[in-house]
Amino acid sequence: MxxxxxxxxxxxxxxxxxxxxxxxxxxxxxxxxxxxxxxxxxxxxxxxxxxxxxxxxxxxxxxxxxxxxxxxxxxxxxxxFNHIRAELKSIAFSSYLIDLLGHLMPHEEKNEQVYTLANAALRHMNSGADTEKVVRVFIIKFLKIIGFRPRLDSCSICDKNIAAMAFFNIKRGGLVCPLCARVDNHSAGVFKGTIASILHMEQSGWQDALRLGLTGKIKEELNYILHNFIEFHLQIKPKSREFMELLS
Ligand SMILES: [Zn+2]
CATH class of the missing domain: 2.40.50.140 (Nucleic acid-binding proteins)
Structure with missing residues (x-):
């Protein structure tokens, strides 16, 4: 043994x-x-x-x-990370992060990148960083590492590059161009700032990603896209999501 x-x-x-x-x-x-x-x-x-x-x-x-x-x-x-346990809001947001690991990481399969990412997220949460921001950055980086990144460079239906106005389709897992969106009623308009902020958080280090300021509308859109994307494509419904949204 x-x-x-x-x-x-x-x-x-x-x-x-x-x-x-x-x-x-x-x-x-x-x-x-x-x-x-x-x-x-x-x-x-x-x-x-x-x-x-x-x-x-x-x-x-x-x-x-x-x-x-x-x-x-x-x-x-x-x-x-005992400061996390001192506040209901950080407990709720950290629980969601822990739930994602519990639901999505395969049993007995090493993934040091995700381990390091989760530790960094909890450390930021523990040192008083904005809990909502930490979870958002975590989700975006996490999806990329596990290979479930939303498609943001071209249309998920016709593959054409998307220059200006774009739509997002949760089921197709990414952006849709205006022409395809016309015939696909599951696509909804998305702000350019939302896409730009996902790319920024994905590519930059923690400090830069956490510094990014977001308007209320972009935050709302990001939360909608990220959580629904996770639930649809990864087929999970963490109980902690409700708890987290209650405290948002
Ligand atoms: Zn298209």
Missing amino acids: AILKTEALILKTFDFRETSMIAHFFSKDYGRIDGILKGIRKDPKKFASRLEPFSTNEIVFYQARSSGLHLISQCDLIEN
Whole structure:
């Protein structure tokens, strides 16, 4: 039985039987993994970390061959994003981010780029950056990494380049030119600024992306496009979306 060590973000924990706990992690080296921490509720000092939500930990585990539920032998706290837990709004937005990882990252498949991105997002959230902006930047960069980027360079129907006015079609996953939009009633007009801001957030570093100011209308359009795009193409409906929108 191999003993492995990695750094991991806590996605979810729940009690198991009398004294144990099951934890879902998103780890740097093995992707999304599940583990059991035996006896942690009877003797909390057995593990150095309390496995709080929004924290990264170093875990040591015995790799389970068949069940996929690894036995965690050690769990040490690396970074605790405790400011996130102090406010309802940052809890809601961070929960959405954690839900996306839980729903969309494949089981036991390493993706260090996503791991680094998620950590950066939580760190910005923890240091008081605008929660809505952080989640928006995260989603845009995340979609690009996992290969689900909306098509923004040319028409999703006829492939022609789009110069001026454009429409967005959630089902087709991208922009539609004015000619195609005329015969396709699922396309809706989209501001140039919305497209430009997606491209800016996708291409620039965190600091620049977070500095970008957006008008209320563009924010609204971006939120509509991003969340509906995710729900339609990735077929998930995170419960935390409602909670997040309630606090927007
Ligand atoms: Zn077209």
